[in-house]
Amino acid sequence: MLYFDHCASTPPHEDVVRTMMEVMTKHYANPSSLHSGGVAAAKLIEKAREQLTSLMHTKQGKWMFTSGGTESNNLAIKGVARQYANRGKHIITSAVEHASVHEAMQQLGQEGFTITELPVDATGHVSLDQLKQHITVDTILVSIMHVNNELGSEQPIAAIGQLLKQYPKVIFHVDAVQSLGKLNIDIEDWGIDLLSGSAHKLRGPRGVGFLYMRNGIQLVPLQVGGSQEHNLRAGTENIAAVVASAKALRLAIQSLDQHYNAAAILATYLRGKIQEIPELKLNGGAPQSPYIVHFSYPGMKPEVVIHMLEQRSILASTRSACSSKDDKPSRVLMAIGATRGEATGGIRISFGQEHTIADIDTLVDALNEIIQSLKHLERGNTH
Structure with missing residues (x-):
């Protein structure tokens, strides 16, 4: 997991x-x-x-x-x-x-x-x-x-x-x-x-x-x-x-400096990978904590992505745990000028000391699989 x-x-x-x-x-x-x-x-x-x-x-x-x-x-x-x-x-x-x-x-x-x-x-x-x-x-x-x-x-x-x-x-x-x-x-x-x-x-x-x-x-x-x-x-x-x-x-x-530097490498790598996926949009900008990467899948309910990630043994979240069950647009994302679709489709990835580049690759592969399967379902629902 x-x-x-x-x-x-x-x-x-x-x-x-x-x-x-x-x-x-x-x-x-x-x-x-x-x-x-x-x-x-x-x-x-x-x-x-x-x-x-x-x-x-x-x-x-x-x-x-x-x-x-x-x-x-x-x-x-x-x-x-x-x-x-x-x-x-x-x-x-x-x-x-x-x-x-x-x-x-x-x-x-x-x-x-x-x-x-x-x-x-x-x-x-x-x-x-x-x-x-x-x-x-x-x-x-x-x-x-x-x-x-x-x-x-x-x-x-x-x-x-x-x-x-x-x-x-x-x-x-x-x-x-x-x-x-x-x-x-x-x-x-x-x-x-x-x-x-x-x-x-x-x-x-x-x-x-x-x-x-x-x-x-x-x-x-x-x-x-x-x-x-x-x-x-x-x-x-x-x-x-x-x-x-x-x-x-x-x-x-x-161990603050050691873990900060390690997280910075992971965050930079993940942000680069997210930018290569056209369906996803990175949120926020520097200066940022290296422990958090946030992106949106506009128009898609984030809980769908979260549950599909969990089926692949990956646990992530949508926003703060205190508000994760709220299906309203994120107040934070709306404040930075996000569209309603972006503000309701946010995914948060937050790192710990145990994570590696290989873990990020596993996450990115899973996201690509999920996006492809959701696009297929969406096309099927239009007919």
């Missing part, structure tokens, strides 16, 4: 699984308990937190653990908006954000906040000039994702952070779910105030998210009832998953 859906979830690293099992077996006490078992469990969580601080070189902020990227995004965005509403009620984001950001913005809009969605160009990138034009005295938050989960488009986060340094009252949040542990990120140098990540996107366990918060930032919590996670996320911590997620990030960062 060839698994080309690493953007949705990754196979956990063997060392991560072993760590999680060991912690679950030995450290089952509640970290909030005062006895020695609770103290030992609490120390493990703090050690994992310190590991994130060291790995990401973030001495000017702190990390907290959530249930995933969706919660991290919601806590960052809603937490800032509700905390700083007395400063202003204007928020800037982009038209191609993940659903967890897009829908959080819609909720805030219903609460009386003004949301500006920056348009993107045909490659899926925002314009710094347009961002600057939309900043007002009422702007309290800018939330822009680092790598788009459908197109792989890499936004100019460092440049945005540099621009926002001119507006010290504007808080900068970055959804880095598709880039943390895969692309180099300099949180402090880039001027990022809040950054979201997810463990299961980098071979860690499901159910754990990361949220970096610069010192001095305050958030209104989403859930209350305890003092866990800097008084921002009440509830007993998932110790085993937290410790395992820190290990997953360490393993990812240790």
Whole structure:
């Protein structure tokens, strides 16, 4: 089986699984308990937190653990908006954000906040000039994702952070779910105030998210009832998953450059092959994450292609897993100017560490076979 859906979830690293099992077996006490078992469990969580601080070189902020990227995004965005509403009620984001950001913005809009969605160009990138034009005295938050989960488009986060340094009252949040542990990120140098990540996107366990918060930032919590996670996320911590997620990030960062270069070779090769197939259209453009290649088969339902690939032992996806069962045109593809046929016929290939050029050839051969069989069926249905 060839698994080309690493953007949705990754196979956990063997060392991560072993760590999680060991912690679950030995450290089952509640970290909030005062006895020695609770103290030992609490120390493990703090050690994992310190590991994130060291790995990401973030001495000017702190990390907290959530249930995933969706919660991290919601806590960052809603937490800032509700905390700083007395400063202003204007928020800037982009038209191609993940659903967890897009829908959080819609909720805030219903609460009386003004949301500006920056348009993107045909490659899926925002314009710094347009961002600057939309900043007002009422702007309290800018939330822009680092790598788009459908197109792989890499936004100019460092440049945005540099621009926002001119507006010290504007808080900068970055959804880095598709880039943390895969692309180099300099949180402090880039001027990022809040950054979201997810463990299961980098071979860690499901159910754990990361949220970096610069010192001095305050958030209104989403859930209350305890003092866990800097008084921002009440509830007993998932110790085993937290410790395992820190290990997953360490393993990812240790081999980041090696895996990035390997993925770049695969992505370049696959994009070249896709361009040779006239029925398919590549989406997005540089700069792009090498871990994602997205193309459309205009006029063809993507789930048909996905199921035919699976019959050939190849697993791929249409868009983010959160929206994959939605048959509406992709909001992201519509934002880059795709036709309705292109926006409803998108296929996403996302790489992992295990893939080779031979795997890409297998995928391309399968796509060619599928296209030929679908063209035949289409001709047959016209008579």
